[in-house]
Amino acid sequence: MAKARLRTIADVGEFGLIARIERAARRAGAASGLVLGIGDDAALVRLRRGEDLAASSDAFVEDVHFRWQSQSPARVGRRALAASLSDLAAMGARPLVCLLSLAAPASLPLARADGLVRGLVAAARQHACPLAGGNLSAARETSLSLTVLGAVARGRALTRRGARVGDRILVTGSLGGAALAVARAARGGRLRHLPTPRLAAGRALARAPGVGGCIDVSDGLEADLGHLLAAARGGPLGAELDPARVPVPRGFRPACARLGLSPEALALRGGEDYELLFTAHPGAPSPAVLARRLGLPVTEIGRVVSRPKKRRVAPGEAGWRHF
Amino acid sequence: MAKARLRTIADVGEFGLIARIERAARRAGAASGLVLGIGDDAALVRLRRGEDLAASSDAFVEDVHFRWQSQSPARVGRRALAASLSDLAAMGARPLVCLLSLAAPASLPLARADGLVRGLVAAARQHACPLAGGNLSAARETSLSLTVLGAVARGRALTRRGARVGDRILVTGSLGGAALAVARAARGGRLRHLPTPRLAAGRALARAPGVGGCIDVSDGLEADLGHLLAAARGGPLGAELDPARVPVPRGFRPACARLGLSPEALALRGGEDYELLFTAHPGAPSPAVLARRLGLPVTEIGRVVSRPKKRRVAPGEAGWRHF
Numbered sequence: 001m002a003k004a005r006l007r008t009i010a011d012v013g014e015f016g017l018i019a020r021i022e023r024a025a026r027r028a029g030a031a032s033g034l035v036l037g038i039g040d041d042a043a044l045v046r047l048r049r050g051e052d053l054a055a056s057s058d059a060f061v062e063d064v065h066f067r068w069q070s071q072s073p074a075r076v077g078r079r080a081l082a083a084s085l086s087d088l089a090a091m092g093a094r095p096l097v098c099l100l101s102l103a104a105p106a107s108l109p110l111a112r113a114d115g116l117v118r119g120l121v122a123a124a125r126q127h128a129c130p131l132a133g134g135n136l137s138a139a140r141e142t143s144l145s146l147t148v149l150g151a152v153a154r155g156r157a158l159t160r161r162g163a164r165v166g167d168r169i170l171v172t173g174s175l176g177g178a179a180l181a182v183a184r185a186a187r188g189g190r191l192r193h194l195p196t197p198r199l200a201a202g203r204a205l206a207r208a209p210g211v212g213g214c215i216d217v218s219d220g221l222e223a224d225l226g227h228l229l230a231a232a233r234g235g236p237l238g239a240e241l242d243p244a245r246v247p248v249p250r251g252f253r254p255a256c257a258r259l260g261l262s263p264e265a266l267a268l269r270g271g272e273d274y275e276l277l278f279t280a281h282p283g284a285p286s287p288a289v290l291a292r293r294l295g296l297p298v299t300e301i302g303r304v305v306s307r308p309k310k311r312r313v314a315p316g317e318a319g320w321r322h323f
Numbered sequence: 324m325a326k327a328r329l330r331t332i333a334d335v336g337e338f339g340l341i342a343r344i345e346r347a348a349r350r351a352g353a354a355s356g357l358v359l360g361i362g363d364d365a366a367l368v369r370l371r372r373g374e375d376l377a378a379s380s381d382a383f384v385e386d387v388h389f390r391w392q393s394q395s396p397a398r399v400g401r402r403a404l405a406a407s408l409s410d411l412a413a414m415g416a417r418p419l420v421c422l423l424s425l426a427a428p429a430s431l432p433l434a435r436a437d438g439l440v441r442g443l444v445a446a447a448r449q450h451a452c453p454l455a456g457g458n459l460s461a462a463r464e465t466s467l468s469l470t471v472l473g474a475v476a477r478g479r480a481l482t483r484r485g486a487r488v489g490d491r492i493l494v495t496g497s498l499g500g501a502a503l504a505v506a507r508a509a510r511g512g513r514l515r516h517l518p519t520p521r522l523a524a525g526r527a528l529a530r531a532p533g534v535g536g537c538i539d540v541s542d543g544l545e546a547d548l549g550h551l552l553a554a555a556r557g558g559p560l561g562a563e564l565d566p567a568r569v570p571v572p573r574g575f576r577p578a579c580a581r582l583g584l585s586p587e588a589l590a591l592r593g594g595e596d597y598e599l600l601f602t603a604h605p606g607a608p609s610p611a612v613l614a615r616r617l618g619l620p621v622t623e624i625g626r627v628v629s630r631p632k633k634r635r636v637a638p639g640e641a642g643w644r645h646f
Contacts, residue, residue, distance in 0.1 A: 041482075
């Protein structure tokens with residue numbers, strides 16, 4: 001018997017692939033705010049009274065953001081939507097719908113295209129953010145450009161602007177785990193880490209009193225803290241950060257040691273953990289109270305200070321890292 | 324003197340390019356509904372009471388949707404946003420904001436990146452749809468994935484679903500001009516055609532009584548009429564179309580003759596004219612009245628019939644084309 005030829009996107013064509021995506025999206029069910037989904041010129045979405053719309057786009061490009069070799073197509077789709085939704089979490093928004101702009105060569109195996117969509121739709125169902133539209137295009141490499149739309153009560157959105165001098169710097173969960181997983185995968189393993197967008201925590205944070213600025217940790221703690229300080233209304237501000245207090249996952253230091261990696265470098269500069277990094281004014285609830293409200297560990301890792309310091313203190317030397 | 328080296332994206336880096344885009348977007352001014360633009364985790368947008376959100380994504384990929392050789396970077400940016408906004412026009416929505424997901428190789432000349440953004444922002448200002456966010460990514464080829472967000476009064480959106488048997492089939496403006504311009508550019512000329520999204524006409528149409536289904540002509544009249552008939556609530560429906568009545572631009576037939584092109588093929592199957600193709604129930608205003616309301620020529624080109632016909636009648640043979 002002849003070996004079956006691998007089926008590709010070219011075998012079903014643009015409209016065949018759209019039909020497959022539409023079926024997958026339908027199986028995931030509709031959401032309350034979705035008036036009109038895939039199949040028209042635009043999706044129609046209804047917000048509740050008194051809500052603003054939050055909108056964010058992110059791209060995931062083959063060999064830049066993901067490699068087919070190190071994870072299943074479904075995991076690529078799941079990770080892409082999770083990373084996108086993290087931006088809504090950082091605004092304190094509830095997800096409404098997502099749109100997928102998928103570009104791929106006609107030679108892409110259909111199993112990969114189907115897998116991507118299956119993973120994305122599974123994450124969309126998990127986070128109540130149905131796939132409501134998008135488009136397909138031919139391209140030399142595969143890429144997903146995702147737009148997520150969310151809703152947030154007017155005037156209650158978390159932004160990057162709110163940090164003030166004297167604020168505590170707080171972070172949810174732990175950092176460095178994603179970078180460790182990526183380092184393992186780069187050594188020939190599979191990428192097993194799957195980030196969770198902190199959507200419920202972001203919404204709880206948007207309701208909490210005394211919260212300053214907020215951002216999600218996608219580029220790494222140092223980089224994203226830098227963005228937060230630069231965007232502060234009275235900014236740019238500075239920070240005193242205690243690297244020893246940065247929370248890391250259980251078993252993180254021994255695992256780094258086995259691989260010859262610096263746990264501090266991974267925790268401070270590794271990205272893609274998608275935890276929430278935020279500041280709290282002096283009158284805000286304590287980290288312990290916030291942790292209960294957010295349903296996640298909340299750790300104080302430093303303070304916002306008045307101005308960027310040129311001086312950088314090496315960790316161990318003084319215990320503080322200055323921006 | 325040494326010749327100045329061509330500057331590329333790599334020379335300014337990701338955040339340098341973001342800063343350039345932010346400056347260009349700021350110069351274009353803000354819109355009334357934009358609460359928070361570029362520079363945070365998500366853009367924040369406010370709708371008016373009683374409005375639904377319309378959201379659509381489109382991609383424009385180098386060597387698939389555009390060639391650097393045949394048009395200026397600014398024109399690529401302008402065309403991309405115009406094409407995207409056409410989807411809002413087809414829903415009868417007013418534009419709110421757009422998001423740009425820009426992927427490009429680090430070697431892309433900065434002049435091209437700046438030009439793309441300049442053209443896009445110029446179109447954004449023209450159509451009151453400011454650039455409110457997005458992202459940048461490295462990639463092998465340049466592509467723009469644009470998301471446009473609009474607002475439409477609840478229950479008043481034009482959709483593809485509304486066509487009914489007995490409806491007149493109407494089209495705004497003229498068809499075939501874009502395909503003629505593309506054919507000219509393919510012969511070594513420059514691409515001079517710039518489509519205008521029919522935003523004001525779409526909004527007027529959403530307010531008019533007796534309008535059935537609506538779609539914008541992006542893939543070509545035959546293809547998009549096919550989509551409209553397939554999406555009809557009671558569908559799939561059929562159509563009787565009179566090719567001789569399809570409106571074409573002034574001087575179109577002689578220009579086609581000089582290039583050895585079939586004017587009918589261009590008018591029926593050429594895409595990217597971005598006119599509105601819609602149906603009107605028997606009680607709807609006449610084409611002449613609709614034309615006054617829409618501020619555009621409106622031409623009746625056929626009728627919706629009960630079911631798809633297998634038979635296709637060649638033009639000239641009977642004067643009708645059946646779907």
